Amino acid sequence: MKLKNGHRLQSIIPVASMSDIAFLLLIFMLLSSILAPQPPLRIDPPKVPNTAEVKEEQGLRIYVNAAGLAGINDTLGRLDDLENLLPGIACPEERVFLYADSGCEYEKIDRVLAALKAKAFRHVTLICRETPGGGPLE
Amino acid sequence: MRIQRLTEISSEIPVASMSDIAFLLIVFFMIVSVFSLEAGFLLKLPDKDQPPLKVADKKIIEVRIGEDNCLTLDQKTVTFAELNACLEHENSHELQYVAIKAHGQSxxxxxxxxxxxxxxxxxxxxxxxRLGP
Known part of the structure; x- marks a missing residue:
């Protein structure tokens, strides 16, 4: 007598929920990613052979070019009005990223640093471009 | 006589390829996205109400940058190569303070x-x- 198998093993892997998982991953990536900010000024930062890598966090971005134009985040203005354009500090640990042209006079940078100090900002990152073998004479 | 319909219209929307599309979108986003990393130097500005720090002269290395971008290390004019060479001999850098005095036009x-x-x-x-204007 032939014995009949009571239950059959299914040879199909259920993939119906796969699209849900994929779309959840997609939504997570879209929400967690930050769009790269568009600078209001074209800046050529100084080239140096070694720097520390700085993870761009949320913070204030200041752009200064050699012609004396300044930008804060996406607002463009003149360097003379920088102190008026600077917002009040939200928290003492708020970071400032300073993008300045390599050919800029130091006087302009000093004015920016003085304005930041007056507004109680304490953490400033001077943004550079790491170029192996690069230096001030390049 | 009853006529039998040959083609049956399915009432289901085919979603089998949906997961392929979603994964393709994920791969696309992963490839086009770049990690936002910048390079630079972190400066800590002094507190505006804090009085200036007083340090003994012998603990300070003073570098001046002139209007014409020339360097002066402890009142001696040096090139970048010479500055690097001088610093290689400095061992007690943990105790040393560096004062960079740059001309406004440098x-x-x-x-x-x-x-x-x-x-x-x-x-x-x-x-x-800052030195000068």
């Missing part, structure tokens, strides 16, 4: 290069001061 890239020179050698107590 170039920012020179100031950054001097900061980099000291940072590379482990000097982290750096102060910046």
């Amino acid at each position: 170039q920012y890239k020179i100031v950054v290069a001097v900061i980099e020179c000291f940072r590379r050698r482990g000097f982290d107590k750096i102060s910046l001061k």
Whole structure:
């Protein structure tokens, strides 16, 4: 007598929920990613052979070019009005990223640093471009 | 006589390829996205109400950057190569303070290069001061 198998093993892997998982991953990536900010000024930062890598966090971005134009985040203005354009500090640990042209006079940078100090900002990152073998004479 | 319909219209929407599309979108986003990393030097500005720090002269290395971008280390004119060579002999950099005094008309890239020179050698107590207009 032939014995009949009571239950059959299914040879199909259920993939119906796969699209849900994929779309959840997609939504997570879209929400967690930050769009790269568009600078209001074209800046050529100084080239140096070694720097520390700085993870761009949320913070204030200041752009200064050699012609004396300044930008804060996406607002463009003149360097003379920088102190008026600077917002009040939200928290003492708020970071400032300073993008300045390599050919800029130091006087302009000093004015920016003085304005930041007056507004109680304490953490400033001077943004550079790491170029192996690069230096001030390049 | 009853006529039988040959083609049956399915009432289901085919979703089998939906997961392929979603994964293709994920792969696309992963490829086109770049990690936002910048390079630079972190400066800690002094508190505006804090009185200036007083340090003994012998603990300070003074570098001046002139209007014409020339460097002066402890009142001696030096080139970048000479500055690097001088710093190689400095061993007690943990105790040393660096005062970079840059002329207002000197170039920012020179100031950054001097900061980099000291940072590379482990000097982290750096102060910046503007000279002239």
